[in-house]
Amino acid sequence: MPPRKAPTARQRRLGTELRKMRERAGYNIAEGAEIVGTDRTTISNTESARFGVSPERVRTWANAYHCPDAAYVDALADMAAERITGWWEEYRNELVNRALDLAELEHHAAGIRSIQLMHVPGLLQTEDYIRALYAGAVPTPSPARLRRRLSHRLKRRDVLDRENPPACTFLIHEAALRMTYGGVEVARSQLDHLLKESERDNVTIRAIPFAAGGFPNPGSSTQYVYGVVPQLDTVQTDTPSGSAFLDAETPLANWRAVLDRTEECSLDPDKSREFIRTIAQQL
Numbered sequence: 001m002p003p004r005k006a007p008t009a010r011q012r013r014l015g016t017e018l019r020k021m022r023e024r025a026g027y028n029i030a031e032g033a034e035i036v037g038t039d040r041t042t043i044s045n046t047e048s049a050r051f052g053v054s055p056e057r058v059r060t061w062a063n064a065y066h067c068p069d070a071a072y073v074d075a076l077a078d079m080a081a082e083r084i085t086g087w088w089e090e091y092r093n094e095l096v097n098r099a100l101d102l103a104e105l106e107h108h109a110a111g112i113r114s115i116q117l118m119h120v121p122g123l124l125q126t127e128d129y130i131r132a133l134y135a136g137a138v139p140t141p142s143p144a145r146l147r148r149r150l151s152h153r154l155k156r157r158d159v160l161d162r163e164n165p166p167a168c169t170f171l172i173h174e175a176a177l178r179m180t181y182g183g184v185e186v187a188r189s190q191l192d193h194l195l196k197e198s199e200r201d202n203v204t205i206r207a208i209p210f211a212a213g214g215f216p217n218p219g220s221s222t223q224y225v226y227g228v229v230p231q232l233d234t235v236q237t238d239t240p241s242g243s244a245f246l247d248a249e250t251p252l253a254n255w256r257a258v259l260d261r262t263e264e265c266s267l268d269p270d271k272s273r274e275f276i277r278t279i280a281q282q283l
Helices: 009-024 029-036 040-047 055-064 070-081 087-091 097-107 127-135 143-161 174-178 184-197 249-265 269-282
Strands: 111-116 167-173 203-208 222-226 234-239 242-246
Touching: 009 040, 009 055, 009 070, 009 097, 029 040, 029 055, 055 070, 087 097, 087 143, 097 143, 097 234, 097 242, 111 249, 127 143, 127 184, 167 174, 167 249, 174 203, 174 269, 184 203, 184 269, 203 249, 203 269, 222 249, 234 249, 242 249
Parallel strands: 111 167, 167 203
Antiparallel strands: 111 222, 222 234, 234 242
């Protein structure tokens, strides 16, 4: 296969998982190449996603590496078989790659859990709310760039309407619910939208009131995105320079614990809806 110019996050993840599979089997690159009957360059280029890989080769390598997890191997083979370009590719060279990576991650999610501290989750934002958020960005985007960012953010929401949508749990702090981005009317409309979205079968919204006190890792908004098998889970965190993506076993386990403990601090869905209604009335 010809080398890729810009592998996507999902293609890079496939390469990373092939590397992890080899390393779990106890082989270095040279040993792995000998075991699967290829050369070191092919192994290196495939694991770094510079080259693509066929589903058949994924299964051959998994067999050579004695990987015992059939569901995991099937998931990797399915990733290798993907050939359809996602909708987010139309924004390449216009938006930063991490914005496209996030859309791709959400598109393939089996489930999503998130903690939002200062704004409502991107998948639940209204158009006016999004405009208000970008109006405060530094540097302020040009009108043309704003239109593309807005279009991209709105298309991300389609994942909630797809066939077999991911089960989503959104933990939203009271601070985010009370922030009046764009003014009181925009904020009220956004809260009304949250209440409407909370009626979806696949969406659970839980509020974290100030009265709950402290909770684990309150410093960043975070999404935990479940893959079709646990090994393909990913954590996305917001940083001042954009999104960061984590997929190593230790941070995944730690973030699951953070989400579990934070959910314990939150109100149940019914009480959360009443809490949101009260805040909307107080604005």
